[in-house]
Amino acid sequence: MVKEIKFGRISRTANVRMLNDMHDVLYDKKQMSIKKNPELYYMYRDLYKDDYDFETIKKHNLRYDITVIPPKMIGREYVKTAGHCHPKVPDTDVSYPEVYQILEGYATYLLQKMEGGKVEDVVVINAQAGDYVVIPPDYCHITINTSDETLKMANWVCREFSSIYDPIKQRSGGAYYLLDTGFIKNPEYYKVPQIRYLSPVEYPKFGLNNGQDMYNLVTGIGKLKFLTSPLEYMDDFDYIIGN
Numbered sequence: 001m002v003k004e005i006k007f008g009r010i011s012r013t014a015n016v017r018m019l020n021d022m023h024d025v026l027y028d029k030k031q032m033s034i035k036k037n038p039e040l041y042y043m044y045r046d047l048y049k050d051d052y053d054f055e056t057i058k059k060h061n062l063r064y065d066i067t068v069i070p071p072k073m074i075g076r077e078y079v080k081t082a083g084h085c086h087p088k089v090p091d092t093d094v095s096y097p098e099v100y101q102i103l104e105g106y107a108t109y110l111l112q113k114m115e116g117g118k119v120e121d122v123v124v125i126n127a128q129a130g131d132y133v134v135i136p137p138d139y140c141h142i143t144i145n146t147s148d149e150t151l152k153m154a155n156w157v158c159r160e161f162s163s164i165y166d167p168i169k170q171r172s173g174g175a176y177y178l179l180d181t182g183f184i185k186n187p188e189y190y191k192v193p194q195i196r197y198l199s200p201v202e203y204p205k206f207g208l209n210n211g212q213d214m215y216n217l218v219t220g221i222g223k224l225k226f227l228t229s230p231l232e233y234m235d236d237f238d239y240i241i242g243n
């Protein structure tokens with residue numbers, strides 16, 4: 001797999017997530033005893049096409065990343081990201097949101113809202129090239145590639161925080177695993193709601209329309225304020241997540 005991408009005038013080498021990095025979150029941990037440690041996915045963080053864009057992106061406290069996930073089965077489970085949550089925005093009780101766009105291939109997003117260790121809501125969104133998926137505040141999330149094509153996805157997110165992995169790691173993964181036979185509940189969770197299936201969104205107020213390349217929001221970056229000041233947009237997030 002090519003670990004370097006060219007983006008505008010910038011070349012970037014990937015951070016690679018390996019099978020060994022995923023030990024705690026896999027359905028079938030026996031896969032870890034296999035001596036090989038294959039590469040699972042490639043993260044190209046903090047991309048920009050030129051210095052002018054970078055200044056704009058930085059000024060608005062944002063970051064644009066691309067993630068590439070080739071197809072793979074890990075035992076009976078489809079390849080997935082490790083899964084993470086976001087911290088609360090300082091001086092508020094809501095965590096940072098995020099927005100993804102599929103650039104190539106197909107993705108299944110599993111979103112779970114956690115409150116004091118309890119899962120209150122589980123949402124699954126199936127998406128394909130051009131689609132946008134908004135991760136509202138307080139939803140931890142995992143991306144799964146169930147197709148036989150390489151998934152390439154982009155995200156915009158606030159650049160001021162680091163993701164939190166422990167809530168998913170400590171429970172051996174998300175509330176559900178996606179296996180060749182479909183979703184099954186993760187027994188490490190005590191009570192888990194049934195999955196709600198939602199569709200990807202078009203949301204012009206956030207600049208998410210017509211499947212347009214989300215990177216181009218760099219020229220209308222004010223639309224992405226929902227990522228850094230989510231408290232001002234709670235009604236929009238409720239609408240998007242169907243509450």
Ligand SMILES: O=P(O)(O)OC[C@H]1O[C@](O)(CO)[C@@H](O)[C@@H]1O
Nearest residue numbers: 043065066067081082083084155
């Ligand atoms: O393995 P992780 O940290 O969950 O990341 C998967 C992708 O999600 C992001 O962290 C954005 O949420 C990307 O930077 C990364 O490529």
